[in-house]
Amino acid sequence: MTFLETTLLIIAIYxxxxxxxxxxxxxxxxxxxxxxxxSAKIIMSIVLLALITDQSYLxxxxxxxxxxxxxxxxLIARFIEKKGDLS
Amino acid sequence: xxxxxxxxxLLFIFTGFWLILNESLALSQILVGLFFSSVALFFTNRYLxxxxxxxxxxxxSEVLFRYAIYLFFQIYRSGFFAILKILKCEDTVKxxxxxxxxHSDLGICLLANAITLTPGTVTLGKNGRQLxxxxxxxxxxxxxxxxxxxxxxxxxxxxxxxx
Amino acid sequence: MIDLLAYLLVTIALIFMxxxxxxxxxxxxxxxxxxxxxxxxxxxxxxxxxxxxxxSGFSYAAMKIxxxxxxxMITNPLSTHAIARSAFLSGxxxxxxxxx
Numbered sequence: 001m002t003f004l005e006t007t008l009l010i011i012a013i014y015x016x017x018x019x020x021x022x023x024x025x026x027x028x029x030x031x032x033x034x035x036x037x038x039s040a041k042i043i044m045s046i047v048l049l050a051l052i053t054d055q056s057y058l059x060x061x062x063x064x065x066x067x068x069x070x071x072x073x074x075l076i077a078r079f080i081e082k083k084g085d086l087s
Numbered sequence: 088x089x090x091x092x093x094x095x096x097l098l099f100i101f102t103g104f105w106l107i108l109n110e111s112l113a114l115s116q117i118l119v120g121l122f123f124s125s126v127a128l129f130f131t132n133r134y135l136x137x138x139x140x141x142x143x144x145x146x147x148s149e150v151l152f153r154y155a156i157y158l159f160f161q162i163y164r165s166g167f168f169a170i171l172k173i174l175k176c177e178d179t180v181k182x183x184x185x186x187x188x189x190h191s192d193l194g195i196c197l198l199a200n201a202i203t204l205t206p207g208t209v210t211l212g213k214n215g216r217q218l219x220x221x222x223x224x225x226x227x228x229x230x231x232x233x234x235x236x237x238x239x240x241x242x243x244x245x246x247x248x249x250x
Numbered sequence: 251m252i253d254l255l256a257y258l259l260v261t262i263a264l265i266f267m268x269x270x271x272x273x274x275x276x277x278x279x280x281x282x283x284x285x286x287x288x289x290x291x292x293x294x295x296x297x298x299x300x301x302x303x304x305x306s307g308f309s310y311a312a313m314k315i316x317x318x319x320x321x322x323m324i325t326n327p328l329s330t331h332a333i334a335r336s337a338f339l340s341g342x343x344x345x346x347x348x349x350x
Contacts, residue, residue, distance in 0.1 A: 003257055010264055017271050026280075029337040033284055036329055037274070040291050041267075043322065044298055047315060051306060056110065059314040066318060070325040077332040081339050107317060110310040159296075166266070166293035169286055173273040180281045203327035204292060209285060209334045221281060221334060 008048045015041050032076060039069035098124050158201055165205045172223065182211065183220045190216075252304060259301030266294040280342065284334055295322060 001009075015038055022034035043062050050058035098121065105120035106112060189195050195218075199210040202220060211219040270290030277283045299319040306312045 003260075007260055007264065011267075014267055014271050018274065021274050027337075027342070029280055029333055029342070030283065032333050032336075033280075033287065034274075036326075036333065037270075037287060037291055040295055040322065040326065043318065044295065047299075047302060047318065051302060051311070056309075056311040056314060059311065059318065060108070062318050063314075063321065066321050066325065070329055073329040074332045077329070077336040081336040104317070107310060107313045162293060162296065166290065169290055169293075170266075170269055173269050173276065173286060173290075176276055180279065180285065199331075200324075200327050203331050204323070205289070209289075210331055211335055211338045219338075221285065221338075223282075223285065 002052075004048055004052050008045055008052070011041055011045050011048070015045075028080060032073065032080075035076075036069075036073050039065070039073070043069075094128065097128060101127060154197070154201075158204065161205050177223070180221060180223055183222055185218045185220055187216050187218060256301045256305040259297055259304070263294045263298035263301065266290055266297060270294060280337060281334075284330065284337075289330070292323075292326060295319070295326070 018034050018037050018041070022031050022038070025031045025034060043066055046058060046062040046065065050056060050062070101124035102117065102120040105123060106116060109116050109120075187195060187198060189198060195213065195216065199213055199218060202208050202210045202218075208220055208222045211221050213219075267290070270287045273286040273290065274283060277286060296319070299315055303312045303315050303319075306315070
């Protein structure tokens, strides 16, 4: 295994650990925080995968994932803050 | 005349983004990029913003560069303090009310973003010049300044955005 | 030689992220968790991306990584702020007893 593949494996272990926090999390905001953390880690793993397989168009997927993760987090946070009234 | 130069600078930045995303430097790509950047710039100015692009986002590039350098070192400095917090398991927090000495709206937004970006402090709310900051109980850098009425080093750099 | 520097940076970033995950489990209150864990993410993300930029040299891939880093650096504080503000406005108070 090369160095980058080991890094990818360790980040995958982190994602599983944060997922336990998401499942345990007492409040809804803990789960949201875990979701945000996982989204940042997935961006890192996509960039690592693009470097390992040497296909630089995979970076575009990371760019789109960053935008979509941001919009999703903000939308759910506002949805809870307004108690479901988004008008 | 100044407006035209500003628009041209933005056009070149957008074309640079297009070329990076397409990974080529061919002449046809540059022409297509220039066309799409001018269309994007025109529609943003015409329909999405109430004022002009330049009057809404007037940021001097020199100020932005100095601010980014300062922020970079600040992030790492408070990152190491955050590690000490984790190892010692200190988890008492408090909410600070803080009034900035910046007057421009964009400057206050940049300051709030920077406060959230450095580990250890999160901005909760903004009402005019009043900021609500969530921080650890032994965070000193904002309460000391609020008593002495002198700007923190963050704001000294951003103050030059005021007009 | 320059590869060694990149490997060192990536390793430091992995240590930072490990501490962030530990902090996520060690603190009992939501507010202290959001102060520590989401923000350690910023340091880890910046470090690992600088390492990967050095590793891939001067190419289009490096510039794309720079674009992604810029985007995440702008949007990550905004989403953290949205979560914290949502908890604050919904009446979550400090030192509430959280069951685990």
